[in-house]
Amino acid sequence: MQQDSKPQARLLVMASTYPRWPNDTLPPFVHELARRLTAEYQVHVLAPHTAGAKTEEQLDGVTVYRFRYLPARFETLAYAGGMLPGVRRRPWRLLALPLFIFAELFAAVRLLRRYHYQVVHAHWLLPQGLVAVLARSLCGYQPRIVCTAHGADVYGLNGSLAQGLKRYALRQSDCITVVSRAMLETLINLFGSDARYRVLPMGVDTRERFTPGHTPPLPNNLLFVGRLEDKKGVHVLLQALALLPIPADTILRIVGGGPEELRLRTLAQTLGIAARVEFVGPVPNRDLTPWYRRSSILVFPSVITSYGDREGFGLVPVEALACGCAVIASDLPAVRDVIRDGETGLTVPSGDAHALAAGLARLMRDNTLCRKLALGGREYVQEHFDWEYIAGEYSCLFRGLSAPK
Numbered sequence: 001m002q003q004d005s006k007p008q009a010r011l012l013v014m015a016s017t018y019p020r021w022p023n024d025t026l027p028p029f030v031h032e033l034a035r036r037l038t039a040e041y042q043v044h045v046l047a048p049h050t051a052g053a054k055t056e057e058q059l060d061g062v063t064v065y066r067f068r069y070l071p072a073r074f075e076t077l078a079y080a081g082g083m084l085p086g087v088r089r090r091p092w093r094l095l096a097l098p099l100f101i102f103a104e105l106f107a108a109v110r111l112l113r114r115y116h117y118q119v120v121h122a123h124w125l126l127p128q129g130l131v132a133v134l135a136r137s138l139c140g141y142q143p144r145i146v147c148t149a150h151g152a153d154v155y156g157l158n159g160s161l162a163q164g165l166k167r168y169a170l171r172q173s174d175c176i177t178v179v180s181r182a183m184l185e186t187l188i189n190l191f192g193s194d195a196r197y198r199v200l201p202m203g204v205d206t207r208e209r210f211t212p213g214h215t216p217p218l219p220n221n222l223l224f225v226g227r228l229e230d231k232k233g234v235h236v237l238l239q240a241l242a243l244l245p246i247p248a249d250t251i252l253r254i255v256g257g258g259p260e261e262l263r264l265r266t267l268a269q270t271l272g273i274a275a276r277v278e279f280v281g282p283v284p285n286r287d288l289t290p291w292y293r294r295s296s297i298l299v300f301p302s303v304i305t306s307y308g309d310r311e312g313f314g315l316v317p318v319e320a321l322a323c324g325c326a327v328i329a330s331d332l333p334a335v336r337d338v339i340r341d342g343e344t345g346l347t348v349p350s351g352d353a354h355a356l357a358a359g360l361a362r363l364m365r366d367n368t369l370c371r372k373l374a375l376g377g378r379e380y381v382q383e384h385f386d387w388e389y390i391a392g393e394y395s396c397l398f399r400g401l402s403a404p405k
Helices: 029-036 083-089 091-115 125-139 160-172 181-191 234-243 261-271 289-294 315-322 333-337 353-365 367-384 387-401
Strands: 009-014 041-048 056-059 062-067 119-123 144-149 175-178 197-199 221-225 251-255 277-281 297-300 326-330 346-348
Touching (some): 029 041, 041 091, 125 160, 160 181, 175 181, 175 387, 297 353, 315 367
Parallel strands (some): 119 144, 144 175, 326 346
């Protein structure tokens, strides 16, 4: 593929999850950041291959390289709702991890030697952060490395080997960003304070894509958006709905798919609320706006799993607030960066179905409060989480680091 000849600095982005094709249903935040940096950088992305994806292509001005590590039908390690949850559900996938890491390292060294990047941006401490610092030691020069932690890479993988590898990746990186203040506190507790740590979340397009509609939301329309896995807490939401004395026209729409779907459908039947619950299935990010606009309340009922995994940040509440939808969420540390109780939304104790039911009842009978929280929330996310601001902060960070080491 012919490369862009623009005289720009070069940036290599490494990620284990990246859109496999246009209009994919995977979370697109790594791509959304990458494409906004193309005005200042030649941006190349290194991501794992999977069945149906191209090994090399251009997406929105970003050159994407996908490395092969197994025959295509077996390349399932990275695109199963995240590497860690995928391995926990099917431990045999762990057998592919050495091949994955070796293939990613080989591909990263080859790209580094070919293009002489000024900066490498590795998303997730493991494996990308580790692979990035190893690749730098083999490429013959010293690009700067920024490593971004997103959640599972900090809260999960707590064995001594994993902790040692994470510590090594952190020490060898030039800057470490985390997506919430809660993650920063966890990182400090685990590995000690460091001047290279910085809180920089992912963003949302609050100017063109996620904006309020021209008509009011439909009353008694509840919405959940997210992957159907244990840490999302949808089972708590269903239990709360069963406890709620609500109007007959109330409906909960669940947008997303995942390994917990069958169990959740069964739970809705058992609780006697199946007629009030619609399982929509996965929806591409660019098509979510109408779902937020027509809903009166977005519910974000996340929990901490038995193995410690939890939300690193809450982009779904940010998207909903940008569209003018009121939000009720679990009171988890990472969520507090977005939802300020009584100002930008309501918070309730995580995992407490009775408290969630009471909070929903309060919002459903008080349209004035709903509107107040939605307006306050939109103003807050426009100021703190718009992509133009976030991409500008990352660009400034890369620029400051990109002088020769």
